[in-house]
Amino acid sequence: MKTILVWLRHDLRLRDNPALWHAVADSQRVIPVYILDESMPWPYGGAQRWWLHHSLHALSESLLRDHVSLILKRGAAHQLLPALVEQYQADAVYWNRCYEPAAIARDTQIKTQLQQQGITVHSFNASLLHEPWQITTKSGGTFRVFTPYWKACCAQLTPRTPYPKAVCLPFVTHDSDNLSSWQLLPDKPDWAQGLRETWRVGETAAMQRLEHFIDQHLTYYATHRDIPAVCHTSLLSPHLHFGEISVWQIWHALQQVLAHRAELTKPSEKFLAELGWREFSYQLLYHFPALPTQNFHAHFDNFAWHSDPFALAAWQQGHTGYPIIDAGMRELWHTGYMHNRVRMLAASFLTKHLLQHWSAGARWFWDTLVDADLANNSASWQWVAGSGADAAPYFRIFNPILQSEKFDPDGTYIKRWLPELAALPSAYLHQPWQAPTNVLKQAGIVLDKHYPQPLIAHDVARKRALDAYARLRAC
DNA sequence: TTTTGAGTTGTTCGA
DNA sequence: GTCGAACAACTCAAA
Numbered sequence: 116m117k118t119i120l121v122w123l124r125h126d127l128r129l130r131d132n133p134a135l136w137h138a139v140a141d142s143q144r145v146i147p148v149y150i151l152d153e154s155m156p157w158p159y160g161g162a163q164r165w166w167l168h169h170s171l172h173a174l175s176e177s178l179l180r181d182h183v184s185l186i187l188k189r190g191a192a193h194q195l196l197p198a199l200v201e202q203y204q205a206d207a208v209y210w211n212r213c214y215e216p217a218a219i220a221r222d223t224q225i226k227t228q229l230q231q232q233g234i235t236v237h238s239f240n241a242s243l244l245h246e247p248w249q250i251t252t253k254s255g256g257t258f259r260v261f262t263p264y265w266k267a268c269c270a271q272l273t274p275r276t277p278y279p280k281a282v283c284l285p286f287v288t289h290d291s292d293n294l295s296s297w298q299l300l301p302d303k304p305d306w307a308q309g310l311r312e313t314w315r316v317g318e319t320a321a322m323q324r325l326e327h328f329i330d331q332h333l334t335y336y337a338t339h340r341d342i343p344a345v346c347h348t349s350l351l352s353p354h355l356h357f358g359e360i361s362v363w364q365i366w367h368a369l370q371q372v373l374a375h376r377a378e379l380t381k382p383s384e385k386f387l388a389e390l391g392w393r394e395f396s397y398q399l400l401y402h403f404p405a406l407p408t409q410n411f412h413a414h415f416d417n418f419a420w421h422s423d424p425f426a427l428a429a430w431q432q433g434h435t436g437y438p439i440i441d442a443g444m445r446e447l448w449h450t451g452y453m454h455n456r457v458r459m460l461a462a463s464f465l466t467k468h469l470l471q472h473w474s475a476g477a478r479w480f481w482d483t484l485v486d487a488d489l490a491n492n493s494a495s496w497q498w499v500a501g502s503g504a505d506a507a508p509y510f511r512i513f514n515p516i517l518q519s520e521k522f523d524p525d526g527t528y529i530k531r532w533l534p535e536l537a538a539l540p541s542a543y544l545h546q547p548w549q550a551p552t553n554v555l556k557q558a559g560i561v562l563d564k565h566y567p568q569p570l571i572a573h574d575v576a577r578k579r580a581l582d583a584y585a586r587l588r589a590c
Numbered sequence: 591t592t593t594t595g596a597g598t599t600g601t602t603c604g605a
Numbered sequence: 606g607t608c609g610a611a612c613a614a615c616t617c618a619a620a
Contacts, residue, residue, distance in 0.1 A: 263596090507600085511612095517600085
């Protein structure tokens with residue numbers, strides 16, 4: 116009788132889970148294990164801990180329906196895994212690959228360690244269309260520009276059908292931590308109310324979300340994905356991050372729809388390209404492991420960032436005085452999510468208007484986003500700041516007023532997250548400080564009391580940022 | 591080796 | 606109000 120431990124990480128699902136599926140195929144006894152190691156770099160922020168709790172709970176319940184226990188352990192994997200192998204007399208350990216630099220180092224070490232003990236180790240790709248090392252330029256280099264990268268990806272795509280649900284044979288043990296003892300949920304204070312209202316966590320919820328997106332939103336994706344008030348985006352990012360659904364399952368579902376609804380080709384391609392950005396970020400992180408902390412373009416090391424704790428705090432709390440930015444930051448705080456367009460605006464505002472280092476923003480997002488993902492977060496912040504691969508040109512500084520008028524014309528999104536401005540006529544919602552005194556009075560708003568004056572005037576900030584970039588070029 | 595075309599998401603200014 | 610050009614120069618990827 117063969118026993119295989121399956122070490123679950125960012126793959127908290129039973130369907131299309133290669134490691135789990137192969138373990139079931141290769142053995143009679145499969146033991147799923149999840150290890151929480153808080154000593155690893157980039158430990159989960161508050162929002163992710165909340166999600167992780169519910170995701171593990173959902174997975175554990177699913178397994179229990181097949182009379183299988185999920186073993187939860189807290190501590191260092193390189194100590195816990197060999198101990199579990201010993202305890203259960205396992206012959207092999209299977210896992211799906213992680214791609215964060217520290218995780219790669221850890222997994223490599225554990226693999227060697229286990230193999231030296233005569234244990235078979237198999238790792239699988241469960242979360243990417245391509246391994247980060249697979250796609251190279253014709254001369255064997257790393258792509259640094261998205262479009263040619265994605266063209267190469269599409270050209271080399273070898274579609275695979277998702278694995279069916281892995282059904283383990285019954286295996287019950289009481290050798291598991293109690294999930295609640297990990298205290299992943301906030302207690303005092305309990306700030307998770309907004310998260311509970313917003314999200315359904317787990318594999319089933321992820322599949323329903325995908326189905327709902329394809330049914331209700333895909334048609335509008337290409338044209339309306341930038342409108343935060345209607346949100347025709349997929350909202351799959353946290354599910355993808357925790358591996359409750361895989362990119363191949365999404366790809367496959369889209370192909371099936373396209374087979375009889377050709378009119379969805381354009382929005383599907385647009386949506387797939389967004390998954391392409393995820394792949395691109397993963398391969399950047401793989402080839403440039405310092406991406407989370409260091410400028411991708413080293414010449415940015417000379418950029419004259421300001422360090423202004425007051426400005427940073429105002430941004431974090433949604434008190435910048437620019438409603439579209441503040442609405443986004445409040446959405447983030449309340450739901451653990453922010454619409455993509457607004458993320459760009461908020462990130463641009465922090466780095467270009469306030470000249471705060473992108474890593475300060477990245478850290479805040481890391482702590483507050485349920486979908487915080489090291490590759491996506493690092494690559495995207497650097498892109499916005501201008502220090503990243505295929506970066507936004509330095510003169511492209513979002514005008515938060517214009518963007519607000521363009522993408523939230525009637526202020527629905529602003530009013531949703533800034534109720535203090537709800538009585539203000541739409542004409543002034545994008546820049547309340549321009550409202551005449553009597554209009555403000557009628558709306559019951561006293562600036563700097565109910566809502567702040569802008570931290571900095573847009574034209575002043577724009578000029579200041581352009582000057583800073585000009586000085587960088589002169590270095 | 592050199593050349594060529596292109597590069598997520600914009601803004602501002604002046605005609 | 607609308608439209609096109611300028612914003613700067615650089616790096617990337619392929620021919």
